[in-house]
Amino acid sequence: MKRKHKRLTFAGIAMLLLATAAALILSAFEDSIVFFYSPTELAKQKPGPDLRLRIGGLVEEGSVVKPGGAIVSFRVTDMRNVIAVRYKGILPDLFREGQGVVAEGRLQNGVFQADEVLAKHDENYMPPEVADALRESGQWKGKDMETEQ
Amino acid sequence: MLHRFANPTRFLRLAAAMQPWMAALTGVMLAFGLYFGLFDSPGDYQQGESVRIMYVHVPSAWMALLCYTALAGSCAVSLIWKHPLADVAARATAPIGAWFTFLALVTGSLWGKPMWGTWWVWDARLTSVLILFFLYLGYMALDNAFDDPGRGARASSILALVGFVNVPIIKFSVDWWNTLHQPASVIKMGGSAIHPSMLMPLLLMGVGFTSYYFWVLLIRIRGEICANKVRSLRLRQVHEQPSADDLSEEAS
Amino acid sequence: MDTLLTFLNMGGYGDFIWPAYVIVTIVLAGLLISSRRFVKAAEAELGSIKQPHQRGRREVGDET
Numbered sequence: 448m449k450r451k452h453k454r455l456t457f458a459g460i461a462m463l464l465l466a467t468a469a470a471l472i473l474s475a476f477e478d479s480i481v482f483f484y485s486p487t488e489l490a491k492q493k494p495g496p497d498l499r500l501r502i503g504g505l506v507e508e509g510s511v512v513k514p515g516g517a518i519v520s521f522r523v524t525d526m527r528n529v530i531a532v533r534y535k536g537i538l539p540d541l542f543r544e545g546q547g548v549v550a551e552g553r554l555q556n557g558v559f560q561a562d563e564v565l566a567k568h569d570e571n572y573m574p575p576e577v578a579d580a581l582r583e584s585g586q587w588k589g590k591d592m593e594t595e596q
Numbered sequence: 597m598l599h600r601f602a603n604p605t606r607f608l609r610l611a612a613a614m615q616p617w618m619a620a621l622t623g624v625m626l627a628f629g630l631y632f633g634l635f636d637s638p639g640d641y642q643q644g645e646s647v648r649i650m651y652v653h654v655p656s657a658w659m660a661l662l663c664y665t666a667l668a669g670s671c672a673v674s675l676i677w678k679h680p681l682a683d684v685a686a687r688a689t690a691p692i693g694a695w696f697t698f699l700a701l702v703t704g705s706l707w708g709k710p711m712w713g714t715w716w717v718w719d720a721r722l723t724s725v726l727i728l729f730f731l732y733l734g735y736m737a738l739d740n741a742f743d744d745p746g747r748g749a750r751a752s753s754i755l756a757l758v759g760f761v762n763v764p765i766i767k768f769s770v771d772w773w774n775t776l777h778q779p780a781s782v783i784k785m786g787g788s789a790i791h792p793s794m795l796m797p798l799l800l801m802g803v804g805f806t807s808y809y810f811w812v813l814l815i816r817i818r819g820e821i822c823a824n825k826v827r828s829l830r831l832r833q834v835h836e837q838p839s840a841d842d843l844s845e846e847a848s
Numbered sequence: 849m850d851t852l853l854t855f856l857n858m859g860g861y862g863d864f865i866w867p868a869y870v871i872v873t874i875v876l877a878g879l880l881i882s883s884r885r886f887v888k889a890a891e892a893e894l895g896s897i898k899q900p901h902q903r904g905r906r907e908v909g910d911e912t
Binding site: 634639644645646648649652653656691692695698699702703706707709710808811812815816818819820822823825826829830833 | 858859860861864865867868869871872875876879880883884886887890891893894897898
């Protein structure tokens with residue numbers, strides 16, 4: 448009985464230490480674990496023109512312009528700050544105004560030159576009729592993405 | 597309570613009685629789940645029909661985490677209380693969990709390509725699930741790496757317990773960091789974010805996958821108990837002098 | 849025929865949905881079958897070393 452209790456205490460303390468170590472390591476590497484920066488974070492950090500990074504936010508309504516030649520320009524917003532993005536390539540099916548987006552590239556002269564654009568969707572799933580009904584009755588929650596934390 | 601099932605013979609009898617029930621539950625749940633999931637549920641307002649991948653992807657991911665929790669729990673019982681069945685349960689769970697993790701990764705990739713626009717990204721959720729897959733593989737490799745099964749079980753149990761820190765990281769990765777993967781839908785503050793017409797096939801498949809796990813687990817535990825008996829009998833035979841009877845048996 | 853094709857097309861996402869369901873089916877069925885074979889092999893081996901004189905007799909718990 449005594450040996451069992453000893454082992455139990457030992458295992459408990461070991462797990463506690465392990466969890467603490469994991470928490471410390473994860474918070475130390477927070478910057479490299481973060482997949483993308485919001486426009487607000489970007490405005491604070493002001494990265495150089497050669498630094499490759501990802502930005503994320505919502506595609507601003509009415510901002511998508513396609514001048515032709517597979518070139519797209521749009522603005523990404525987190526409702527506080529906005530950043531202009533230029534991209535040449537194929538857009539994912541889910542890319543649309545008001546939806547979440549993550550773009551990878553470099554910030555040059557205030558414009559984000561993206562070479563990859565990924566769509567981010569929210570955690571809501573519903574049939575189209577339900578979504579329409581919610582919009583019409585004004586119950587749309589509108590909380591599509593959490594970029595600011 | 598635990599010691600009532602400690603006796604492998606009693607456990608085998610219980611397992612044999614439960615197996616057909618698990619098989620039936622799995623069959624019924626998956627049949628209904630697939631019917632609703634593929635035929636009688638709507639497409640999503642954003643993702644269209646591709647949302648149907650959710651009905652196999654999400655239950656696979658749940659099972660990947662559930663199996664790892666069961667594995668770590670069994671390993672803890674095996675290390676602390678030296679319970680003979682705990683070892684067996686851990687060894688029986690690992691391959692099932694590894695396959696569920698594999699399925700979560702593959703179906704997630706097949707869903708990510710049309711929706712996000714990529715098969716894979718190194719965000720916190722996807723990376724931590726890949727690590728979970730490697731933890732399963734590492735556990736199984738270490739478990740089989742030793743000639744003495746007792747030492748193998750000890751080493752692999754410690755690895756499984758250390759790896760358990762990854763489980764809460766997977767669960768909360770979408771809340772703690774910016775990820776491409778969306779936050780949890782089914783269990784969240786203020787109720788589920790999935791419409792009931794889509795939640796139903798998802799839950800049916802979830803129950804089906806869970807009972808499938810227990811079904812295969814019971815089968816594999818029986819196999820592991822048998823294999824253990826074979827091992828100890830063979831060991832005893834090696835130590836005893838081979839009788840004339842045994843030699844003639846070899847020849848025949 | 850047309851309705852079947854529409855169903856298989858899945859609004860253009862059939863190429864992603866069907867492989868996902870097929871691979872899940874293959875893996876789950878394969879794991880079940882291999883687990884059953886594992887038990888049968890172990891039980892057969894146990895039977896052969898436990899009772900070398902009574903090969904024909906079945907082991908307890910052999911009823912799969």
